[in-house]
Amino acid sequence: MKKTRQLLLSLTLSLAFLLFSTPAGGIATYAASCNWHIVSSPNPSTQTINDLNAVTAVSASDIWAVGTAYLHGSYNQAIIEHWNGTAWKLVANPPNTFALNGIAAISANDIWAVGGAGSTVTEHWNGSTWTLVPGPNPSDVSILSGVSAVATNNVWAVGHYFDNSNNKRTLVEHWDGKSWSIVASPNVGSNFNALSGVKAITANNVWAVGDVYDFHTNVDQTLIEHWDGSVWKVVSTPSIPSAGFSAITAVTASDMWAVGLILINGGTNTQPLTEHWNGSKWSIVTGPTPYSSFLSGVSALSTNNVWAAGTFNSSSGAASTLVEHWDGTQWTTVSSPSPAEFNYLNGIVAISSTRIWAVGDFQGGMANNIGFTLSETYC
Helix, strand or coil, X not given: CCCCCCCCXXXXXXXXXXXXXXXXXXXXXXXXXXXXXXXXXXXXXCCCEEEEEEEEEEECCEEEEEEEEECCCCCCEEEEEEECCCCEEECCCCCCCCCEEEEEEEECCEEEEEEECCCEEEEEECCCCEEECCCCCCCCCEEEEEEEEXXXXXXXXXXXXXXCCCCEEEEEEXXXXXXXXXXXXXXXXXXXXXXXXXXXXXXXXXXXXEEEEECCCCEEEEEEEEECXXXXXXXXXXXXXXXXXXXXXXXXCCEEEEEEEEEXXXXXXXXXXXXXXXXXXXXXXXXXXXXXXXXXXXXXXECCEEEEEEEEECCCCCEEEEEEEECCCCEEEECCCCCCXXXXXXXXXXXXXXXXXXXXXXXXXXXXXXXXXXXXXEC
C-alpha cells in the first residue's frame, strides 16, 4: 500500500511499521498559543483509501489540495479539494485522471496540478474549471511527482519514467505558456533515478530533488539537480550511506531546505533527513530522529521559520503524524494529532506564522481497508 507519495524510494514502503524511539529535542515552544488540529475534509469514496498528496495556497482562504482515491479494481480516481476559508469541498476533476501528486499556485486563476498513473497528467485551473492539458510521455510508464511555477509562462514539473531497458530515469517537463515539453535532465549511472520535488525560484534558478537507487546493492543516494537557465546539472550533496529526498523549499536563492529520509541499521529503519543550501553547498542539519520515520513535505516562511511534515511509527506498529519546525537554530518536533491507527502527512504549506496546513490520510488498521483524507492546520 502506497503511503508516502513524495518519497519514491524503493525501500521506504517496506519500512512502514517498525519500532520507534522517542524524538530528541522535545516539543517546540514556538507560537505556544497555537496548536495543530484536524479540520474535516471530504472523501470521494467510502469503500477504499482516500489520500491527499500535496497542498498549496493562494491565500488563507484559497487553498488547494490534491491526491488519489485508490479504488478497488483496475483504476484510481484523482482528488481535488478546495478550502474557501470555511470548509474543504471536493472540486470536479476532468474524466480519466487517476492520480495527482503535486500542485502549485501562481494566482487564484492560474494553478497547476500534476501526477500520473502510467502516463503523465497535467491539469490547469483557470478560476472556474480544471482542464486536462496535453503533455509529453517519454514511455508507457511516466509519472510527475512535483510542480513549481515562476510565472504563467514558466512552470516546471518533475518525476520519472522507465526506459526501454526498464531503468527508471529522471523526467523534467516545462510549460512555456503554450505547451509542455521535456527538458533533458541528467541521470547518475545506470541506476534507478527519480525526482520527487521541485522549487522554481527564478527563470534561471530551479532546483529538483529525489534519489538514485542501485538495485544491485539495495542502496539509495540523494539526488539534487539544478537548472541555470541553460542546462540541468547534478549538484553535489553530503555523502550518506543510504538516503533520499522527497521535497524542497526556498526562503531565498541562498537559503533552501530539502527533506527526506536516511536508511539506518542496514536499511531496516529510517530517520528524517534535513539538508540546507547556503548559496554554495548543501549541508546536513541534525534534528529530531524518531525511529522509523521520514519527512515528505517542507515549506518555508523565513530564515527562522520553516516547517516539515511526515510520519513516524510506534513500537506497537502504528503510524503517527510527524511535524517538525526550524526556528533558525534547531529543528524541533511539534505535537500533531493522529486520529487513527495509521496516520500520514504527505504535504505542507506555510501561509503565515499562525496559519500552516498539512495534508495526508489516516486509516483504522490493516484489516480495515478504508482510508480517509487528513487535513490539519496550525493555529
